Amino acid sequence: MRTVSAQEAVKLxxxxxxxxxxxxxxxxxxxxxxxxxxxxxxxxxxxxxxHTEGAADYVEPQYEKSxxxxxxxxxGNVRPALSTGRADYIPVFLSECPVLFRKGILPLDVxxxxxxxxxxxxxxxxxxxxxxxxxAVESAKxxxxxxxxxxxxxxxxxxxxxxxxxxxxxxxxxxVTHAQPESSDxxxxxxxxxxxxxxxxxxxxxxxxxIPNAVLAELTNHKNLGIHTEMFSDGxxxxxxxxxxxxxxxxxxxxxxVAGFVSGSQALYEFVNDNPGVLLLDIQYVNDTSVIRxxxxxxxxxxxxxxxxxxxxxxxxxxxxxxxxxxxxMDFVRGATLSExxxxxxALPSRTRKGGTRIVPxxxxxxxxxxxxxxxxxxxxxxxxxDLYGKNLRSRAKELIKIAHPDDxxxxxxxxxxxxxxHF
Numbered sequence: 572m573r574t575v576s577a578q579e580a581v582k583l584x585x586x587x588x589x590x591x592x593x594x595x596x597x598x599x600x601x602x603x604x605x606x607x608x609x610x611x612x613x614x615x616x617x618x619x620x621x622h623t624e625g626a627a628d629y630v631e632p633q634y635e636k637s638x639x640x641x642x643x644x645x646x647g648n649v650r651p652a653l654s655t656g657r658a659d660y661i662p663v664f665l666s667e668c669p670v671l672f673r674k675g676i677l678p679l680d681v682x683x684x685x686x687x688x689x690x691x692x693x694x695x696x697x698x699x700x701x702x703x704x705x706x707a708v709e710s711a712k713x714x715x716x717x718x719x720x721x722x723x724x725x726x727x728x729x730x731x732x733x734x735x736x737x738x739x740x741x742x743x744x745x746x747v748t749h750a751q752p753e754s755s756d757x758x759x760x761x762x763x764x765x766x767x768x769x770x771x772x773x774x775x776x777x778x779x780x781x782i783p784n785a786v787l788a789e790l791t792n793h794k795n796l797g798i799h800t801e802m803f804s805d806g807x808x809x810x811x812x813x814x815x816x817x818x819x820x821x822x823x824x825x826x827x828x829v830a831g832f833v834s835g836s837q838a839l840y841e842f843v844n845d846n847p848g849v850l851l852l853d854i855q856y857v858n859d860t861s862v863i864r865x866x867x868x869x870x871x872x873x874x875x876x877x878x879x880x881x882x883x884x885x886x887x888x889x890x891x892x893x894x895x896x897x898x899x900x901m902d903f904v905r906g907a908t909l910s911e912x913x914x915x916x917x918a919l920p921s922r923t924r925k926g927g928t929r930i931v932p933x934x935x936x937x938x939x940x941x942x943x944x945x946x947x948x949x950x951x952x953x954x955x956x957x958d959l960y961g962k963n964l965r966s967r968a969k970e971l972i973k974i975a976h977p978d979d980x981x982x983x984x985x986x987x988x989x990x991x992x993x994h995f
Contacts, residue, residue, distance in 0.1 A: 579738070583681060590616060591683065596746045598624055600625055610637040615636075618641070619642075623648060642658060643660075643896065644665075685718075701727060716731075718739050727849075762784075765918055770870075774821055776800040778804075779835070787809075792815075797867075799829045801858055801899040801903070803828070804833065805838065831857045854899075876919075876938075878929065880987055883942075883947075920953060928975060928983070930972070954975070
């Protein structure tokens, strides 16, 4: 294996190129820093990525002539740049992100990824983030690899022979880790309500954060649960050790956890390292509705920023301000709906941290609808569960008002009366 310096490797990037960055905890930070150091030599380089951890210096104002960022998902490190026009967002289902590369809708000139060192057969692993990175490596004209011994070797789709790389740079730095957030009293209450909807033998999809952790903490007495999800974090590990999650009822990938990426603590990365019980697969497959629907009792647990009285879910923006992205919510909401015995669940606190209601008469002006009211079934807050399936607009409003914060119910009731008239 012949390696070069990061400075030499990024010379393969030219002005006008579209460059993919490996995301989540796998961001090749040494390569990113070397690329930004070439800013004076480069113009109009487009950078494409999903959520990325760590610094994103390429979106700083002084580099706007050199780099422009097109986000497939918006993280906190690039969020300010969107409001000033130095970055933009592409609304797209997570399942279709690889399609943009494979079909040449977003043809890639360069892909920069982080991989494990090659094994005895010359294969490196994309490690904790296979998701869209596999499609990027397959599609890009040039692939630059940051080889890091701290990257876990994961089973699944992420095995790439080193001959695929046009340049390799050796680094030795820890992956970005996340401490597990503490669950509030509201989170615990939500967790209990959601857990009551989870049946033994169900297959779960959930993300990262205090609410998913609270749900997982309430599942210790469940049996034969499975995981098929775009991502998971530390909360899964204890349930695997206890045998609660054994994937024994899954019709596909029997006995194995399936995900597109993982993000969490060092213990999580050690858990997935060379673990044949965990498969990290191409997100075009993982989030394919036709695959998801085949999972028994598929239970999809997703979050929201706000939801209106008819059931429209905004999960990616605060008014006109782009906060995150569409992600895989709709992939799994629809897949769970079509699964035999499946349950799509939207879980959110009844109020924001500043005390504003999250169940609102109408969405904020400019808010994006991620999940339509025709797709929504269960909505959960700390005050209970609303089942909207098969209900008309008035009945939905009544169900949602019941699980709103008690101090907000009177105002919501007045808004519903104004909207639906005396028959409400």
